[in-house]
Structures are given as C-alpha cells and as structure tokens.
Amino acid sequence: DTGVSQDPRHKITKRGQNVTFRCDPISEHNRLYWYRQTLGQGPEFLTYFQNEAQLEKSRLLSDRFSAERPKGSFSTLEIQRTEQGDSAMYLCASSLARTAYEQYFGPGTRLTVT
Amino acid sequence: AQKVTQAQTEISVVEKEDVTLDCVYETRDTTYYLFWYKQPPSGELVFLIRRNSFDEQNEISGRYSWNFQKSTSSFNFTITASQVVDSAVYFCALSAVNYGGATNKLIFGTGTLLAVQP
Numbered sequence: 001d002t003g004v005s006q007d008p009r010h011k012i013t014k015r016g017q018n019v020t021f022r023c024d025p026i027s028e029h030n031r032l033y034w035y036r037q038t039l040g041q042g043p044e045f046l047t048y049f050q051n052e053a054q055l056e057k058s059r060l061l062s063d064r065f066s067a068e069r070p071k072g073s074f075s076t077l078e079i080q081r082t083e084q085g086d087s088a089m090y091l092c093a094s095s096l097a098r099t100a101y102e103q104y105f106g107p108g109t110r111l112t113v114t
Numbered sequence: 115a116q117k118v119t120q121a122q123t124e125i126s127v128v129e130k131e132d133v134t135l136d137c138v139y140e141t142r143d144t145t146y147y148l149f150w151y152k153q154p155p156s157g158e159l160v161f162l163i164r165r166n167s168f169d170e171q172n173e174i175s176g177r178y179s180w181n182f183q184k185s186t187s188s189f190n191f192t193i194t195a196s197q198v199v200d201s202a203v204y205f206c207a208l209s210a211v212n213y214g215g216a217t218n219k220l221i222f223g224t225g226t227l228l229a230v231q232p
Contacts, residue, residue: 033219042118042205042222043159056217089157093220100218101147101209105159 002026004106006092012112013082020078021109025094032075033103034067036060037089049075050097082113116141118208120223127196128231135191135226137206143167148182148189149207149220159205165189196230203227 005024013019025032030051035043046065047057051072061067064082069075079086089110093103117140127133139148150162163173165182173180177194193200203225209218 031218035220040224042207042224043220044222045217045219048217048219056219091159095218101164103218103220104161107156107158110157 004092004094004104006090006106006109008109009107010110010112012114015082015084015113017082018078018080019082019111020076021090021111022074022076023092023094023106024074025092026104027073029094029096029104030072031095031097031100031103032069033093033095034075034077035091035093037091037108038087043089043091046077079111082111084113087111087113116143116146116208116210116221118206118221118223120206120226122226123224124227124229126229126231129198130195132192132194133196133228133230135193135204135206135228137189137191137223139187139189139206139208141208141210143210145210147209149209150180150189150191151205151207151222153203153205153225155202162191162204193228196228198230198232201228201230 007022033048034046037043045058046061047067049069052069064080067077089108091108092106095103119138146167148165152160170182179192181190205225206223207220209220
C-alpha cells in the first residue's frame, strides 16, 4: 500500500497520560500536514512540515502538543498531559510542495481520553 | 479570513432521489481552490473534486455534479439518483493557490451528513 498510513488507528488513554501518534506519508511527498477533527466538525489544521522543517503551527496547537519530522519522512504528534477535550480524530495528509493543494489523507487516529 | 459554511447539518432522502449539498465560502484571495470530500463511517476522507477559482465551468462525473458560482461564492454538489452507498458526511473545503511559501492548508466546512434510506 503506497498511501498515507497512521498508527495507531485507535487510542484510548486516561486523562493526564501522554500519547504519541505516527504518520507515514507517501514516500516522495515533502509536505506533511496534521489536522484534528472533533465530533460533528470538519478537520482543522494543526501544523505542517516541508521536509523536516515545521513551517506553521495553528493556535489550536497548545504547548502540550509537539510535532516532529526528524528526517523529513515520517512524523510524530505527541500530546502531553492529555485532557478530555483532546478526544478527536487526528488526521495526517501529505503532498508535494509544488502541488500542495493535492493532499492525500491517511485513515486517521481516533483518540479517546477518559 | 477564509471560511466555509455548510448550512445543512443533516439531509435525509429516499433512494433514487436527487439531493444537493450547499457550500458557501469566503476568501480575500483572488485565486483559490475549492474541494469536496466524502467521509464514510470508516472515517477516511475521500477526495471527490478540486476546482480552481479561474474555472467556473460546472462539472459532471457520473451521478455527481458540481455547480461553481463565483458571483454568489457557492460551490454546490448534487447527487443524482442517490444510493444507500452515498450515505456519508460530505465536506466542502477551501485552499489558497500554491504561491511560494503558501501553507495551502485546507479550510473545511462543518460537513453535511447525508442519509440515504432504502
């Protein structure tokens, strides 16, 4: 499968725990985006990388959130001290920089904070 | 600021009916892209169409058609002869055109849940 993959697909955690999600983009794609989708809403942009550089962060990305893309390939999104309000679907998308409007989405990681 | 409004939260139709999903957008950009995505219960976003703001021609793909009207900032989506498999949440989205350094983040509406009853 050469699409965008995300791991895990589902994560249940207790409030206060740290969680980390992984996204593997399409191999030749140099852009990687993270979005968050809460129940009944559309996806909202969190941050994006071009190669290993994180170029923009949304105000939604509080200081408990950190994202990395160390070698310009896969990316991780970590949430520290999770809160119930962090419960959402976390979507990853990748693209080429020159055609960044053509974003390919992964299946998402559904986080439930109890 | 960019914004996408999908005023219809839920629509329920009976199979074989035609249904139109509305999308109204706001942007200060003179060039932009508009999109429709489908999200079935599995959760994965499925790309349906992308439209450049320069191209106001309507498009038809099988049972799907899209009506882009720049004058009213609308990009509506019609499913003809709906089927149960069309049941999903449909999102309209907006993005800036890719100039150097542009984020090209997608701005999504809140979605319309379409339920097609047999």
